[in-house]
Amino acid sequence: MVERRWFLPIVLVIIGIFSLGLALYFLYSPGHFGSLSLTGNETTQNIDIRLSGPTKKIAVFLVTGDGGSLTTLEKEIPSDLTLIEQVKAVIQNLISKPPEGLMTPIPDGTRLQSLFIDSSGNAYLDFSREIQQSHIGGLTAELLTVGSIVNTLLFNFKEIKGVQLLVEGSEIETLAGHIDCTKPFSQMLMLENKT
Amino acid sequence: MVYTRLKLGIVLILLLGFVPSSQANTLELVFEDGRSRNTLYTLSEGGVEYIPLNQVVQAFNLSRNWDSLNGMILLSYRGRTASITPDQPIAIVERRSYSFKNSPKYIEGILMIPLDYVINILPLLYDKEMSWDSSRRVLRIGSSRIEIASLQHAVYTDYTRIVIQTNKSIAYKVVEKLPALLILDLPEASFILPNNPLQVGSNVVKTVKVINSYGTTQVLINLGEQFASYNHFALNDPPRIVIDVYSTPGGGNTARKEEKPPLVGESLNPLDILPKARTPTTVRAVIIDPGHGGRDNGIALGPDLWEKDITLTVAQKLSESIRRRLGVRVILTRNANENLSPVERTTLANSTKADLFISLHVNNSFSPNTRGFEVYTLDAPGTSDNTNPEALLVKASALDHAQETYLDKSERLANYIVTAYNEETKSKDARSKRAPLLVLKGAIMPAVQIEMGYFSNPVDKEKITQEDFQKLIVKVITDGIINFKRYLEQVSLN
Numbered sequence: 001m002v003e004r005r006w007f008l009p010i011v012l013v014i015i016g017i018f019s020l021g022l023a024l025y026f027l028y029s030p031g032h033f034g035s036l037s038l039t040g041n042e043t044t045q046n047i048d049i050r051l052s053g054p055t056k057k058i059a060v061f062l063v064t065g066d067g068g069s070l071t072t073l074e075k076e077i078p079s080d081l082t083l084i085e086q087v088k089a090v091i092q093n094l095i096s097k098p099p100e101g102l103m104t105p106i107p108d109g110t111r112l113q114s115l116f117i118d119s120s121g122n123a124y125l126d127f128s129r130e131i132q133q134s135h136i137g138g139l140t141a142e143l144l145t146v147g148s149i150v151n152t153l154l155f156n157f158k159e160i161k162g163v164q165l166l167v168e169g170s171e172i173e174t175l176a177g178h179i180d181c182t183k184p185f186s187q188m189l190m191l192e193n194k195t
Numbered sequence: 196m197v198y199t200r201l202k203l204g205i206v207l208i209l210l211l212g213f214v215p216s217s218q219a220n221t222l223e224l225v226f227e228d229g230r231s232r233n234t235l236y237t238l239s240e241g242g243v244e245y246i247p248l249n250q251v252v253q254a255f256n257l258s259r260n261w262d263s264l265n266g267m268i269l270l271s272y273r274g275r276t277a278s279i280t281p282d283q284p285i286a287i288v289e290r291r292s293y294s295f296k297n298s299p300k301y302i303e304g305i306l307m308i309p310l311d312y313v314i315n316i317l318p319l320l321y322d323k324e325m326s327w328d329s330s331r332r333v334l335r336i337g338s339s340r341i342e343i344a345s346l347q348h349a350v351y352t353d354y355t356r357i358v359i360q361t362n363k364s365i366a367y368k369v370v371e372k373l374p375a376l377l378i379l380d381l382p383e384a385s386f387i388l389p390n391n392p393l394q395v396g397s398n399v400v401k402t403v404k405v406i407n408s409y410g411t412t413q414v415l416i417n418l419g420e421q422f423a424s425y426n427h428f429a430l431n432d433p434p435r436i437v438i439d440v441y442s443t444p445g446g447g448n449t450a451r452k453e454e455k456p457p458l459v460g461e462s463l464n465p466l467d468i469l470p471k472a473r474t475p476t477t478v479r480a481v482i483i484d485p486g487h488g489g490r491d492n493g494i495a496l497g498p499d500l501w502e503k504d505i506t507l508t509v510a511q512k513l514s515e516s517i518r519r520r521l522g523v524r525v526i527l528t529r530n531a532n533e534n535l536s537p538v539e540r541t542t543l544a545n546s547t548k549a550d551l552f553i554s555l556h557v558n559n560s561f562s563p564n565t566r567g568f569e570v571y572t573l574d575a576p577g578t579s580d581n582t583n584p585e586a587l588l589v590k591a592s593a594l595d596h597a598q599e600t601y602l603d604k605s606e607r608l609a610n611y612i613v614t615a616y617n618e619e620t621k622s623k624d625a626r627s628k629r630a631p632l633l634v635l636k637g638a639i640m641p642a643v644q645i646e647m648g649y650f651s652n653p654v655d656k657e658k659i660t661q662e663d664f665q666k667l668i669v670k671v672i673t674d675g676i677i678n679f680k681r682y683l684e685q686v687s688l689n
Contacts (some may be wrong), residue, residue: 078383139646
């Protein structure tokens with residue numbers, strides 16, 4: 001019986017350590033980025049985009065009323081943010097509800113989970129799975145979604161030379177079965193007809 | 196085949212009757228190359244599982260001889276032999292002796308081979324990889340063993356490139372014995388190379404030699420006096436390992452020098468990543484790609500109706516129309532509800548050596564106002580020129596630039612189809628466009644993606660499922676291909 005008294009606390013301590021380990025793992029484990037070798041910064045915190053101090057103007061690319069092309073909408077973000085924070089703020093603006101007559105091509109519930117910029121100026125944006133799972137599908141819709149993100153970043157930040165979309169930490173071939181997302185986009189995606 | 200299996204089954208049942216405490220079982224033999232399966236009947240006795248020798252010989256396509264001098268049976272496969280000696284757990288394969296756990300033995304006059312002989316000794320004889328899954332009782336016979344197909348080199352002003360082409364992608368390791376030698380350690384591979392050792396004689400590489408060494412294969416690169424640095428990477432299609440040896444330090448990180456023609460050596464492709472371009476002079480074969488499929492449903496068009504279903508229906512009708520009106524070969528990337536990635540579709544198109552690639556889809560947008568029939572060709576804004584050259588080399592695949600050679604012809608094909616649609620409908624509803632489409636990027640032939648109409652537009656939505664509209668689409672695409680074929684033939688005559 002004396003031995004049993006020792007046994008219970010030891011088991012409880014082991015369970016406690018194990019649970020703490022699990023909790024720490026799930027709280028702090030980073031996303032899986034495959035073979036990408038990344039340098040730069042990461043942030044998972046939301047940026048406070050309330051405009052109390054100095055601001056700078058940016059343009060976000062949104063879908064026009066006819067649903068066939070992108071147009072820019074001017075917005076303001078705080079200017080005293082780091083580059084990573086500014087990008088985060090711009091994406092938050094892109095995802096938020098647009099004014100009447102314009103549409104955001106980013107599916108509801110999509111979150112920017114993390115963001116990296118490597119030494120070559122390629123920005124890797126890791127979105128939550130909603131960007132893929134809740135997408136309405138179709139080539140034009142996919143082009144508008146990818147184009148709005150890529151164009152918004154390339155247009156506003158000269159430091160960003162390329163934009164690659166990731167979903168839940170992994171590289172993707174396409175967002176909805178059509179557009180090549182295997183490499184960073186280094187030019188804005190234009191949607192006007194060629195003929 | 197059925198008769199043989201029945202016969203073997205009956206023999207085993209009889210054996211079971213005679214041998215007390217024995218148990219019959221089966222195992223599956225799966226040949227992954229030819230996608231064929233074979234069932235082997237086994238018999239367990241004293242905890243050891245045996246297979247009749249006859250079955251093993253037949254299943255693995257071996258030949259059998261009796262060596263009366265040594266009292267053993269010799270199994271042969273493509274000039275290699277392995278021995279079986281009853282009651283001895285020893286086999287001689289290519290003059291080397293190997294031991295295994297249980298001895299072959301006669302049971303009721305039939306020579307039975309223990310399972311561990313099949314799993315451990317036969318792979319030494321056979322030229323295919325084998326893997327045994329004991330839980331599922333499946334013995335998989337994989338693709339051919341690794342083979343070094345060629346050894347090439349090219350000498351440039353400030354570096355020398357060595358290309359080792361293999362029959363499949365392999366893992367490798369570089370061992371430095373600087374400043375004299377670089378060794379590439381590969382898994383054991385077979386090679387018959389007429390130019391081995393390869394005399395390079397540049398200022399950075401003297402010779403390259405491939406040798407077998409204790410169960411591994413090594414490529415020995417003898418370095419020249421001006422060796423300063425090196426870089427290596429693996430590429431696919433065909434699988435190969437590339438080693439660049441530089442006379443400048445940090446050579447691997449300098450700009451894309453590969454675009455200059457080599458000074459000495461075999462002619463290597465610029466960048467060594469482009470597949471061979473073909474110039475179509477007519478249309479002999481068309482590959483049609485019904486968009487989406489399998490778990491990728493595409494757009495939900497209605498209750499239990501998906502984009503993947505419509506694209507397959509139209510593809511089948513188009514296939515029949517092209518065959519009937521042009522008399523050419525037509526291949527579908529999928530003929531059922533099958534999941535294929537965009538890259539798999541392109542690879543399939545390239546491997547069939549088709550002259551045209553047509554991918555069929557239904558479009559969608561965020562507003563009901565956009566409508567129409569659209570034919571897309573590749574736009575490639577995504578090929579990032581700013582990317583670090585080293586990363587670009589590693590990430591680039593042979594398919595990345597393949598379509599660029601065919602863009603003019605792809606656009607011409609798109610225009611023929613658009614014109615045919617507008618003429619047929621007396622409208623301007625059809626237009627050609629460009630987009631960075633993954634399925635077109637790697638196609639080594641004129642290639643277009645057709646968006647038949649917008650599901651988000653009520654008029655288009657209604658039409659897409661109608662048979663008359665599908666007939667119209669099939670007609671105008673076929674008309675477009677006929678005009679394109681005429682154009683190709685005229686150009687080739689001039």
